[in-house]
Amino acid sequence: MVDNCSPDSVARSVREYEGVTRKRGIGELIECLRITDQPDVVASFGEDAAVIRQDDLALLLAADGIWSKLMEADPFWAGYCAVLVNVHDIAAMGGRPLAMVDVLSFTSGDLRNEVTRGMQAASEQFGVPIVGGHLHPDTPYSVIDLAIMGSMPIDDVLYSSTAEAGDRVVAAIDLDGRVHPSCLMNWDSVTMKSAGEVRRQIGVMQELASRHLVTAAKDISNPGVIGTLGMLLETSKKGAEVELDAIPRPDLQANGLTFEHWVRMYPGMGFIMTCHDEHTEEVCRLFEETGMTARPIGWVNDSRSLSVSYEGVNTSVFDLETEGIMRIINTTDLV
């Protein structure tokens, strides 16, 4: 049971959370950049990584930047997260991360040293090298942008756009962590883990992909567990009903968290997936073996609305048909 949980209040706090509202510009941007006649591009915007076909191989490509807010709060953690979110983008597709390139801008040498120390630590821990990039040596701002390449068999790729009505929604999160001391919206379950532990957790996604155990997947990023599920449903053109009480959560009181705070957090290691009901148990088992907590939290439906319920009270969080989160107008036109 969650203390003092009101689905209305959870819905509002997720909907209005900056981590969610910041996604609104994506749809418009895609319209500007799109070009035609690209038969090898299997997936692009709206997925965690783009998929380029090369015979039987899927080449994966993704990029992410770090909020300047995070860099100001904790440059080591910002550098670490830049790597972490990129590795997650490839893992979410079921792929093997191969290498990263960076474009870095720093206002000071001290900042640069802290950021690159964080990047190097995560790169070493996850075993994904930074192999090149570009340095702006003389900027009045500090920015970390990172891109990552991965690969996998083309027939095994996990997309976020392929959830089906009747699927179970499964959330997997590593609860063995802490609120990050310099960033209240980040749940750090990673910096204290061994390379072996985090690589096994990432490896579960590769196994789910090769065994075709899930129908859609996405890593839980800044929008949090409910916001990320909303993005998955938006690209899938589906809806879902989620039981708030089923969402994996750490001891909230001991960590000084409310439930509303928790569901908006970026977890160091978290994935949201959909699967056929008969695979739910096996999917959860694979995550639990690595120390993560995985639970079925709801069902996919055809409503194009994401709603949450608690003790029989049900509230809509996102109307994905008329509003959406990323506001991608027509994903079928994208590739």
Place this chain on the structure above:
Amino acid sequence: MVDNCSPDSVARSVREYEGVTRKRGIGELIECLRITDQPDVVASFGEDAAVIRQDDLALLLAADGIWSKLMEADPFWAGYCAVLVNVHDIAAMGGRPLAMVDVLSFTSGDLRNEVTRGMQAASEQFGVPIVGGHLHPDTPYSVIDLAIMGSMPIDDVLYSSTAEAGDRVVAAIDLDGRVHPSCLMNWDSVTMKSAGEVRRQIGVMQELASRHLVTAAKDISNPGVIGTLGMLLETSKKGAEVELDAIPRPDLQANGLTFEHWVRMYPGMGFIMTCHDEHTEEVCRLFEETGMTARPIGWVNDSRSLSVSYEGVNTSVFDLETEGIMRIINTTDLV
């Protein structure tokens, strides 16, 4: 004959050019980011693109950012160049560019529209799609960072670190262009060309690679033709002597250019290569077929110094042993 050409003055102006001096932070940065035990990483920092081995395939990955100066001067051209330099990074290795991802930050919607219009134009012209990325919707600065992925047979990859003493130095530049109206240091030979023309020019590098006609290659970037050759020689641990009068150049007077200005310019389409002397003619012929001007401009030697000469007067531009440009201390340790 070049009017009023003093090799001393050319050497100094290249050595002190911001496009060259901005490269100095690279070596130190590499030291911070390096991790060990990466057998699939065939090449990384110091090359135009990193090379990751995947069986017989080389996967290429590169990233580049655009100077804020350029974005202020001309946002359309800045967006266009972001794509151009990335495509060149893959072309310089002899690879086929497959797809790009961006990380964008904009202070205003108008700026975003102009920049993305430039990116889209170049993406369409070169036939390389932008397939995803990240948008920072709320930054106090504007930044375009782009990463690109390419592929090619692993045995055909062109490196910049493999020039050999006794090789010819060949420069190939498309002289059919103009000083860019908003950026005096850019020679625009591309925006007015058809998709077919620029793709054929890029295609020459793929042919040189598959026929193993050159020993080392690099695209001519911000440091200009002499500065870029210096970087190639630095990673190759070689030197060279260049005949200034042999460097391909447009009608300088008609374009309001001095020779010193010209050799520091970023050409819209330019490559610097080394090759065995017997291949010089064929290498030049392939470029000339696409409307570019290609000439042997000097010889590689073991001196680890790049010097230029004109009418018998010889001057050192870069001491690559004790100083260097990127200041990469020991490239053999990098991979």
